[in-house]
Amino acid sequence: MKAVVFEEHGETNVLSYKDVEVPKVGPNDVLVKVKAAGANYNDIWARRGLPGLKIILPHVSGSDAAGVIEEVGNEVDKIKPGDEVIVHPSLSCRSCAACTNGQEFFCRDFRIWGFQTGPLDGGHSEYVRVPAVNVVPKPANLPWEEAGSLALVLMTVWRMLVTRARIRPGDNVLIWGGVGGLGTIAIQVCRLFNAYPIAVVSSDEKAGRAIELGAAYAINRTSQDVAKEVAGITERRGVEIVFEHVGAATFPTSVRSLKYGGSLVTCGATSGFEAITDIRFLWNKQLNFYGSHMASKAEFLDALRFVESGQIGPVIHSVLPLKDVAEGQRIMENNEVVGKIAYVPDGA
Numbered sequence: 001m002k003a004v005v006f007e008e009h010g011e012t013n014v015l016s017y018k019d020v021e022v023p024k025v026g027p028n029d030v031l032v033k034v035k036a037a038g039a040n041y042n043d044i045w046a047r048r049g050l051p052g053l054k055i056i057l058p059h060v061s062g063s064d065a066a067g068v069i070e071e072v073g074n075e076v077d078k079i080k081p082g083d084e085v086i087v088h089p090s091l092s093c094r095s096c097a098a099c100t101n102g103q104e105f106f107c108r109d110f111r112i113w114g115f116q117t118g119p120l121d122g123g124h125s126e127y128v129r130v131p132a133v134n135v136v137p138k139p140a141n142l143p144w145e146e147a148g149s150l151a152l153v154l155m156t157v158w159r160m161l162v163t164r165a166r167i168r169p170g171d172n173v174l175i176w177g178g179v180g181g182l183g184t185i186a187i188q189v190c191r192l193f194n195a196y197p198i199a200v201v202s203s204d205e206k207a208g209r210a211i212e213l214g215a216a217y218a219i220n221r222t223s224q225d226v227a228k229e230v231a232g233i234t235e236r237r238g239v240e241i242v243f244e245h246v247g248a249a250t251f252p253t254s255v256r257s258l259k260y261g262g263s264l265v266t267c268g269a270t271s272g273f274e275a276i277t278d279i280r281f282l283w284n285k286q287l288n289f290y291g292s293h294m295a296s297k298a299e300f301l302d303a304l305r306f307v308e309s310g311q312i313g314p315v316i317h318s319v320l321p322l323k324d325v326a327e328g329q330r331i332m333e334n335n336e337v338v339g340k341i342a343y344v345p346d347g348a
């Protein structure tokens with residue numbers, strides 16, 4: 001089968017589209033014929049290499065995929081060939097206290113599939129093997145490219161806003177990267193809870209897209225002062241929630257933009273890990289800082305119900321052939337993306 005592989009870290013020229021073996025299923029695994037796979041920022045982190053994180057080489061990235069069950073292991077009884085599924089990309093032991101308490105992300109064996117797994121074990125392939133517990137039924141209303149690029153951002157946003165920051169009706173929510181992969185879902189989750197998404201983006205065109213997607217306000221960070229705009233929109237009170245994933249470049253503005261008692265929730269640091277915090281704001285304004293990482297399968301299934309009902313919909317930037325993963329990564333690295341990029345294998 002074909003897959004997009006890298007054997008050393010570097011720029012996109014280390015990616016090659018080549019033949020690798022179809023994975024063999026173990027007793028509790030399923031083999032999925034991929035109809036579409038998604039692009040995520042962790043594909044880029046893995047390809048570049050991250051200090052302190054072991055990326056197993058040769059590596060196939062891809063933490064999102066959807067497809068049709070081709071084969072099941074001999075212990076698998078609830079899934080059968082022909083079923084249409086989405087991969088839940090959080091791998092864990094499923095038997096420790098954390099896993100049995102719906103907190104798989106605290107399991108000592110927790111791994112993000114397609115990022116921390118390998119060799120050659122990710123979604124940018126024609127076939128993927130995952131544990132049977134890591135697939136969920138594909139919502140019938142979703143086309144393959146949407147189903148294949150949705151899971152990771154959907155569940156991450158759900159946990160960030162619903163479980164961690166406890167979004168409530170009427171909240172103002174400042175969303176960095178308002179039309180990125182996470183941002184497009186965050187806007188819709190805010191609307192689902194009758195909250196007011198304030199999207200930050202880097203062009204007027206993206207600002208227009210954010211408003212179309214449901215943002216109450218859009219701030220162009222290249223021509224406007226974000227903190228000043230937030231002060232104007234909220235009549236100097238600040239926002240109840242800041243949705244963070246940019247890190248060093250935005251953290252001071254995020255903290256300044258919070259209202260008294262407000263909550264910052266973060267899942268990433270695209271621009272750098274070491275962010276400056278004026279901790280006087282933390283105690284004086286009694287702020288809450290929440291970290292968040294992926295989500296439990298239960299949280300993913302909760303969020304999917306609103307996809308099935310049509311209240312949250314994936315936004316597709318482009319659909320590319322699987323061999324063009326390098327082009328997808330270029331689009332993401334240049335901040336051009338609106339929503340998600342999906343990759344489709346030949347003949348899928």
Ligand code: NAP
Nearest residue numbers: 041156177180181182201202245249267268270293294335
């Ligand atoms: P994405 O689709 O590329 O969107 C990120 C957006 O961030 C960009 O569109 C860009 O929007 C904005 N941005 C980038 N650099 C910026 C800067 N210096 N200042 C302000 N805004 C900036 O990526 P994504 O899928 O949403 O993921 C975003 C981050 O979250 C990545 O670091 C990813 O690894 C992380 N993440 C973590 C988890 C987790 O569970 N821990 C899950 C998913 C993602 P504009 O240029 O329009 O402002």
